[in-house]
Amino acid sequence: MSVPIVGTVAELRATVAGWRREAASIAVVPTMGALHEGHLSLVRAALKKADRVIVTLFVNPKQFNSAADLQAYPRTEVADAARLAPLGAHLLYAPDASEIYPEGFATTVSVTGVSEGLCGAFRPGHFDGVATVVAKLFLQTGADLACFGEKDFQQLRVVRRMARDLDIPIIIFGCPTVRETDGLAMSSRNVRLSPPEREIAPRLAAILFETAERIAGGGRVDEALARARSLIVDAGYTRVEYLELRGEEDLAPMSKLDRPARLLAAAWLGQTRLIDNVRVMRE
Structure with missing residues (x-):
């Protein structure tokens, strides 16, 4: 066929x-x-x-x-x-x-x-x-x-x-986003990751899911985002390009969780730029 x-x-x-x-x-x-x-x-x-x-x-x-x-x-x-x-x-x-x-x-x-x-x-x-x-x-x-x-x-x-x-x-x-068994969002760019970078890469998704839970549970958005940025860099990412909470429908920036939202991030791991996002809903 x-x-x-x-x-x-x-x-x-x-x-x-x-x-x-x-x-x-x-x-x-x-x-x-x-x-x-x-x-x-x-x-x-x-x-x-x-x-x-x-x-x-x-x-x-x-x-x-x-x-x-x-x-x-x-x-x-x-x-x-x-x-x-x-x-x-x-x-x-x-x-x-x-x-x-x-x-x-x-x-x-x-x-x-x-x-x-x-x-x-x-x-x-x-x-x-x-x-x-x-x-x-x-x-x-x-x-x-x-x-x-x-x-x-x-x-x-x-x-x-x-x-x-x-x-x-x-x-x-x-x-829905399709993920590897370790949580990394599938992307054609993933093939560019070196073996050590591939070990680090899933931490982005893990931190996003953890941060989404923190915000959904009533945590301050600014504090949760600042903490997440530090965790991503500490995990081995070269730099965080952006990490923001945005309205799910209009993508307007949000400082508090008062409607369905998305936590969106882009970060560099060596020479590879990875993006990911997770949904955030009030518990």
Whole structure:
């Protein structure tokens, strides 16, 4: 069994048109490849919700802030297709950059509000790149629904706002973060960790869960966050880029827990930037 691979909008739309003639519902799972179990869980979720599932694979240059980071990002299309085949995904859309951004391309989709702060503050232009490419993928596939992981929680909020504001007729589902057995959030970047760094990495999630419990139990937010920052550095992380409590719906900063929230963090471990988040609810 193999997954058909197409690389052009024309091929993609021809396939989708055939599915539409069969009155099939269609889901899309956007990825940048280097698929791991977190991605595969999104595909499984999509297969439960739609008759046909398209997985997209595009390493989007517009969402990278560093040319070196873009160059280092793993590209494993053949292996990715092999991982998708047993699941029953119906199509892998793997366009070249020239297909997504043809010569003369001059449009950028920019989402304000939920894109500000957190990763948006440390990766200028990143979410413009995300919103632009995801808008294109939604329109190219014509999908009825899309599945995104909650690990990239700010991204999920940006994509939802973008689709809502542009009246793109698609339902967006957020799927739970998938973790390794030791708690580390699965990420394509985890392969960059050295063996000693991989031993340290799960401490980020452990500290976030512990801090979420502390805040949910009535602890002061500022004190809990300060303590968590120290613990992350003491665990061996190089530096904490951000650690914040934000409203779950609007991502507004919170100084006290008066509604559902997310505790979000980004931290560097050697040369690798890891992000994670956990939900915080009053006990």
